[in-house]
Amino acid sequence: MSTPWHPQFLFAVCQTGAEAALKREFVAQNLGLRPSFSRPGFVTFKFDQPCENPQGFQLHSTFARTWGFSLGKVSGDHASELAAASWQLPGVAEVLMAIKPRDLHVWQRDRVMPGEDGFEPGPTALAAEVDAALIANSSIESLQSHRYGQQGASQPNTWILDAVIVEPGEWWLGCHHASRRAACWVGGVPPIGQPEEAVSRAYLKMCEALEWSALPIARGEICVELGCSPGGAAQALLDKGLFVVGIDPAEVDPVVEAHPNFVHVRRRSLDVPKRDFQRAKWLTADMNVPPSYTLDAVEDVVLHKTPSIRGLVLTLKLADWSLTSEIGNLVKRVRSWGYRDVRTRQLAFNRQEFCLVALKSRAQRRIKRGASQRRIRTDAPHSGVPGKMHGESPS
Numbered sequence: 001m002s003t004p005w006h007p008q009f010l011f012a013v014c015q016t017g018a019e020a021a022l023k024r025e026f027v028a029q030n031l032g033l034r035p036s037f038s039r040p041g042f043v044t045f046k047f048d049q050p051c052e053n054p055q056g057f058q059l060h061s062t063f064a065r066t067w068g069f070s071l072g073k074v075s076g077d078h079a080s081e082l083a084a085a086s087w088q089l090p091g092v093a094e095v096l097m098a099i100k101p102r103d104l105h106v107w108q109r110d111r112v113m114p115g116e117d118g119f120e121p122g123p124t125a126l127a128a129e130v131d132a133a134l135i136a137n138s139s140i141e142s143l144q145s146h147r148y149g150q151q152g153a154s155q156p157n158t159w160i161l162d163a164v165i166v167e168p169g170e171w172w173l174g175c176h177h178a179s180r181r182a183a184c185w186v187g188g189v190p191p192i193g194q195p196e197e198a199v200s201r202a203y204l205k206m207c208e209a210l211e212w213s214a215l216p217i218a219r220g221e222i223c224v225e226l227g228c229s230p231g232g233a234a235q236a237l238l239d240k241g242l243f244v245v246g247i248d249p250a251e252v253d254p255v256v257e258a259h260p261n262f263v264h265v266r267r268r269s270l271d272v273p274k275r276d277f278q279r280a281k282w283l284t285a286d287m288n289v290p291p292s293y294t295l296d297a298v299e300d301v302v303l304h305k306t307p308s309i310r311g312l313v314l315t316l317k318l319a320d321w322s323l324t325s326e327i328g329n330l331v332k333r334v335r336s337w338g339y340r341d342v343r344t345r346q347l348a349f350n351r352q353e354f355c356l357v358a359l360k361s362r363a364q365r366r367i368k369r370g371a372s373q374r375r376i377r378t379d380a381p382h383s384g385v386p387g388k389m390h391g392e393s394p395s
Ligand SMILES: C[S@@+](CC[C@H](N)C(=O)[O-])C[C@H]1O[C@@H](n2cnc3c(N)ncnc32)[C@H](O)[C@@H]1O
Pocket: 199, 200, 202, 203, 226, 227, 228, 229, 230, 231, 232, 233, 234, 247, 248, 249, 250, 267, 268, 269, 270, 286, 287, 288, 289, 297
């Protein structure tokens, strides 16, 4: 950064309904942040003292899909006027003297919960229009080759400008440093589409969980899935070349059932004999039961049936948002089984639930991932100490 710049506001984007949980998380980290403007799915905070080191600033969050520094908002009726006003915002002008943005992320805040009324987070026609208007009104050289929707993921460790469409006529401008995997995705949503043959939304959730967590999964390994019916997540795992042992008393879709690398054990997880878990390296679970019950079922496998399970991908249901206060204890319990690298995130494609991934050690992650990826961060392991969060660190 050339000119010193000390941001005073932060923004974060989350699932609609998760705002209170997100505010609690941010405030608990004692970073001197006070909640400011808030709409469903979009929250801003004010720093008590301007942030001294914006590039190095990190926070830990389960519920922030993405976050950055807020630079102000524009409102009006016409996209081209709003775009011109965006570049003239004092906060934007100031930041452009300090950073050289390599990309522009434009997205709409969520309307409703993912999966409701056919809504899924991701690119929209309005965001494409706003993106085009901003680019047409900008003379920033590094953005001239930018094309909406063609980014996939932005280059890691670069500065990115953000425009969040909070309402069609109200855009909030911001910027963030793409130092975490999810920060490279527009609005924190990975570019994943659900194939027509996917038998449930769980396909999207599993793809996103694997993208975000970058677990060192290899083709040909065996994964056990607790609560596999109808089979979307199993399909995603099969597409990655894994063998899947699906455990669920309910029926599995015939498309999945017929896959040569899929075996269905039609029982409740606690009733499955030890031999059915043999040689499994990975365990995933997505059961419509309280988180403590899911952990009971997982514990039964990793402590008694297959101690060789290297990593876990668990969907934990939040029947009630007040259960978010239990996340620290759930993480502690998973750590007590010998999983030292435990991370939590409410995925973009999650509903009222969140994803917990765990690995026996961080070293496993380094072995699998090549040198080219070493400098990008995943979210930091959970500290497991409520109220005391660690910043993110290179993986
Ligand atoms: C949300 S669905 C799972 C979706 C699935 N993972 C997919 O990819 O389509 C929840 C499933 O958990 C199963 N379930 C609930 N309790 C269970 C238990 N004790 N053992 C195994 N499965 C269980 C239910 O039968 C139900 O099919």
